[in-house]
Amino acid sequence: MTQLKSKGISLDNLQANFKEVHTGLNTQEAMEESNRCLYCYDAPCIKACPTSIDIPKFIKKIASGNLKGSATTIMEANPVGATCARVCPTEELCEGACVLNHSTEPILIGDLQRFATDWAIKNEQLLFKPGEKNGKKVAVIGGGPAGLASARELARFGYEVTIFEAEKEAGGLDTYGIVSFRLPQDVSRWEVDQVRKLDVEIRTNTKVGVDVSLSELEEKYDAVVLTIGMGHVPMLGIPGEELEGVRDAIEFVKETKTQPITKELLGKNVIVVGAGNTAIDAATCAARKGAADVKIVYRRTAKEMTAYDFEYDFAKQDDVSFHWLTQPVEVISDEEGRVSGLKCMKMALGEAEADGRRKTAPVEDSEFTMDVDVVIKAIGQNRYTEMLEQFGLDHANGVLKVDPETLQTSKENVYAAGDVIFAKGQGEAMVVTAAQQGKEAAMAIHKKLAPAPTLMR
CATH class of the missing domain: 3.50.50.60 (FAD/NAD(P)-binding domain)
Known part of the structure; x- marks a missing residue:
């Protein structure tokens, strides 16, 4: 990934932090990668894709230079195939099922999917036509x-x-x-x-x-x-969360996509509560907005977190720190009513719940307080x-x-x-x-x- 620009110094740097970090394959790289594919019969990568994209077919079309045909094959099966090329956990799905995992490296299916759909976007392709109206x-x-x-x-x-x-x-x-x-x-x-x-x-x-x-x-x-x-994200159910400095992760990420990136700081010290993909997104956005210190607190361990592994790695590269087995119990304010701290307690893992994640219980006399200017809730959605x-x-x-x-x-x-x-x-x-x-x-x-x-x- 690209290096995070100097935090809070230049507006240009802050804006650059929100540009796409992965540039994708160039034409030569895409051709070389597509020619590595074995074009398997009864390909396991197709079975691993929830939308059953004919992956060998779209890759073969890239190899032959038929990029519109490749994009059409992708989008035929997956109407949001351009998005999924960027956000799907491909290492768990199609690439995870690639037969080349047993010998070399799996085909970069996600990157090839992006290459074809990016071509269609850049060339303003309309890939499908409406059917003859049936009166319904x-x-x-x-x-x-x-x-x-x-x-x-x-x-x-x-x-x-x-x-x-x-x-x-x-x-x-x-x-x-x-x-x-x-x-x-x-x-x-x-x-x-x-x-x-x-x-x-x-x-x-x-x-x-x-x-x-x-x-x-x-x-x-x-x-x-x-x-x-x-x-929206539900309430934490703790004292002090009504303070102005407590944010909804969904709304925060939305702001970074719909409003201009400015030099106005979110806060110097930011704590995100939760460990799903939205929590990671909120934490990395906070870091890229110029926060000096960004922490994620989660009441379980890394093993139980729901964020994808690549999201977790991404956050660590943006200097986000993780505090496991940590449960917030109160948002603390200063004399002027601004958020100044997050009181937490340590947790211990117990038996597994129905979804496989383990229950937690508070550790006696384990309360401590972390300095914070902004608390971002990311504990699921209502x-x-x-x-x-x-x-x-x-x-x-x-x-x-x-x-x-x-x-x-x-x-x-x-x-x-x-x-x-x-x-x-x-x-x-x-x-x-x-x-x-x-x-x-x-x-x-x-x-x-x-x-x-x-x-x-």
Whole structure:
């Protein structure tokens, strides 16, 4: 990765800290890497990809110089394939399954996927066309990865699709929630445009349940796909967290992607509470904003953290320090009401919980205080429970109940995909998984609504 620029000195340096750190493969590197591929029959890398991209096929097209064909192969299977080329844990998925792991080094599948999709972005390629209109209408609530995937598939099947998006722009997590030095907004915007140009209407700044009701959508549309994701970070449940210097990690990362990078310091000493990918993103953003000291505190150990290994390594290279078995118990303020410290206590690991992570218990007489100017909460996200109840949908603590085969909810013509159906203990909630679920919901709708002869593309 690139070296972090001198902190807090130059505006140019601070802005450079938020430019993409990995430049990708050049043409010669991509050609050499693609020619290393064995183009396996019944390739294990395809099986390891949640969207089942035909990886040998797209790599072979790179080797032959057919970059549009390569990008089309990728995006055919994964409507957010340009994003996933940057953010997927490829070492756990496709590259982890590569047969060359047993002899040399795995093919750099993620980098090759990025090479092909970057070419398509740079050359403003429109890879797909809308299908012949079939007279049916579908509403998609939420314009994140799952929503875009559903809308893209349905538009290609010939449906009139409208996406209802609460934010100013569509793209969800990809547009707002993944740090710009790993995923620039232009990548997500291109993927959104690929969907919009299939005659999909995207109504931004529109909140379902506020600006339009679910019942209205059920009346006007033949089916509805609910892909609302999750909300803000929950409260820590400790004294002092109402102070101004306590931030929401989701909102903090969003600010770095939507507002100009300035010399205004976030704080000299920053502590992030949590150890998931969002916590890592918040910590690295704080470091790149010029904070002199950034710490992550987590009540378990590195073994139990949910962040990817490459995220963990990335944070350490940005001089983020980690404090394991540490539980915050109070945010302390100075005489002027500003955050000045975080009181914590040490924890001990106990037996494993249902999800495999071990329980924790406080260590007696272990309290201590760390100096801090800003505390960033990154302990997961709230569910849109009230919205689901307003819609009259069956759920379990905010997790929608769906048919595992069709992703149909408790309402006949309402389907769901993405984080809104993701429950603890079901594996990892990844961008690529959300995209696949969006495709599956679209196919289930198509099988139900379309005349039999049009089921095949």
